[in-house]
Amino acid sequence: MAHITDTPAAKADTSLSRSFYTTTWRWHFYAGLYVVPFMIMLAVTGMIMLWSSVLVGRDGERYHSVAPAGQTLAVSAQADAAASAVPGGTLVQYIVPRTPAEPAVFRVNTDTQSMMVAVDPYRGTVLGSWERRNGLYDLANVIHGTLLIGDIGDRLIEIAAGFAIVLIVTGIYLWWPRDGRGLARSLVPQFSGRSRQVWKSLHQTVGIYISIVMLAFLVSGLSWAGIWGEKMTQAWSTFPAEKWDNVPLSDATHASMNHGGIKQVPWTLEQTPMPASGSHAGHAAIAAGQPVDVDSVVVFARSAGFDGRFQLSFPSGEDGVWTIARDTMSNDSADPLSDRTMHLDRYTGNVLVDVGFADYGLAGKAMAVGIALHEGDMGLWNLTLNTLLCLAIIFLSVSGVVMWWKRRPSGANRLVAPAVPEKLGLWKGGALVMLAVSLLFPLTGLVLVTVLTLDMLVIRHVKPLKRALS
Known part of the structure; x- marks a missing residue:
């Protein structure tokens, strides 16, 4: 009697x-063709931003250090020193030092540029100035x-x-x-096993370990x-x-x-609209x-609980407000639960808005x-995790290309993509599963629909294209 696994139904399954x-x-292969260069770019620029932030500071504040010497000067005196370093400039922002050994940093705008000025808070001397958002971190950020x-x-x-x-x-299904x-x-x-099998095993193992964090x-x-x-x-999660x-x-x-x-x-x-001064x-x-x-x-910010580093934005225009802000995203702290933004009327000094993490909606909290x-702002463990993740993404991208190259026949002038299954109905079912995942993201879904349409109506009926993409 035939074993149950040898029955026609079992063979069909x-x-x-x-x-x-x-x-x-096949879908994994084609998605990877598009994604690989972007993933390498995102991982490399991500590491540049990550370590630039650690070594020189998000705003370049770690280029300079100071020797603590008793009491600091009044912030207005430090601000005057910063303003004098940029003739014709207007004070826009004050970044409070994170530690006693760091300088105070002021942003001073002119008609043509925005400058950052580092000031010794104990002596009032200008330590240096540089164009804002013109460093390696910022270049990597824009590319990213x-x-x-x-x-x-x-x-x-x-x-x-x-x-x-x-x-x-x-990838999870294939693993x-x-x-x-x-x-x-x-x-x-x-x-x-053979070289390609080792690469495949490494690719799958690394991929499964980082999949949730990468998501x-x-x-x-x-x-x-x-x-x-x-x-x-x-749009629907805005405070x-x-x-x-x-207000x-x-x-x-x-x-x-x-x-x-x-x-x-x-x-x-x-x-969210800004509040306005003048009432x-x-x-x-x-x-x-x-x-x-x-x-x-x-002084008020300190009494209200803003300790360590925070950022103070000066009023802009007649209805502008003083804005006191501390958020992990700007590298002010390592605890997103302490994020807080406060706006003061420039004329009365009244608090118009005081919003913190607890006031955010669910999506706002998740994003904070x-x-x-994402930015590696929550301490050494986060820095280590992000560095390993970036290296893992680069490895997955490179190993994917290596596996394709090793599977590709020598001298082949085509992609050598995984073949279309003979059972076209099932292939359509698999495509619909991937389409459902991708349509959660409109641009990706639009591209996928376009590719599916081209594949069904054009590519499979034009032999040179079909061969080149097979």
């Missing part, structure tokens, strides 16, 4: 399973977000991030233990993207200004505090009769933590 595996592998080509680059990266999620889903291979064995790389990084990165992030996720009781609002949003496309404002606040709204902060200036605002994790 095995055939279907193999066809679905091949379908998944836009490829130096603006919105087009942003869209290309958004598509790649969506396909990277497809890679994770298909999943089958054919008698146990889970324990699947979690350890196998170094026996978190992709989602947090996509939330900054121009379509899925700004138009969809961020509602209606929560501020009878006059400006025409500008918090995003106006960003600089040159570089994000500085908490994600959930970016699209009696808010509650008292600075005592009546006391001038509302940089000295009194800093997610961005801090």
Whole structure:
């Protein structure tokens, strides 16, 4: 009597399973073709930003150090020293030193540029000045977000991030233990066998270990993207200004505090309107009769719980406000739960807005933590994790190319992609699964629909194209 595994039904199940595996592998292969160069770029620029922030500071503040000497000078005296270093400039921002050995940093704008000035807070001497957002960190940041080509680059990266999620889903399926291979064995790389098999084992093992963390990084990165992030996720997760009781609002949003496309404002606040000065709204902060200036605002900030490093933005325009901000995204602290933004009326000194992590919605809280994790802001463990993740992504990208090259026949002038399964219906089913995943991200879904249409209507019917892409 035939063994049960030899029955026609069992053989059909095995055939279907193999066809679905091949379908998944084909989608994994084609998604990887597009994603690999982007993943390498994101990993390399990510590491540059990560270590630049550690070594020289997000704003270049670690280029200089000071010797503590008793009491610091009044902040206004430090600000005057900074302003004198940039003739014709206007003070815009004060970045409070994180430690007693770090300088105070001021941003001073002119009509043509924005300068950062480091000042010794004990002696009032100017230690140096440099053009804002013109360092290695900032170059890597712009490449990381836009490829130096603006919105087009942003869209290309958004598509790649969506396909990277497809890679994770298909990769997990391809890794999943089958054919008698146990889970324990699947979690350890196998170094026996031919060269390509070793590369495949390493690729799968590294990929499965980083898949969840990589997914978190992709989602947090996509939330900054121009379509899925700004138009969809961020739009419905924006902190509602209606929560501020009878506070006059400006025409500008918090995003106006960003600089040159570089994000500085908490994600959930970016699209929220700024409050406006010029009313009696808010509650008292600075005592009546006391001038509302940089000295009194800093003293109040300290009394309100802003310790360590925070950033003070000066009022801009007649209805501008003093903004006191501490957020992990700007590298002010290592704890996203302590994120806080406060706005003061420039005339009365009243607190118009005081919003912290606890006030954010669920998506805003997730992004505050997610961005801090993404940027490596939460301490040594986060720095180590991100460095290992970037190296792992580079390895996965390179090993994927190596496996393709080793599988490719010598001298072949085609892609040598995994074959289309003979059972076309099942191939369509597999395509629909991948389509459902990708359509969660509109740009990726649009590209996928286009590729599917071309594949079904053009490529498979034009023999030279079919051969080249097979």
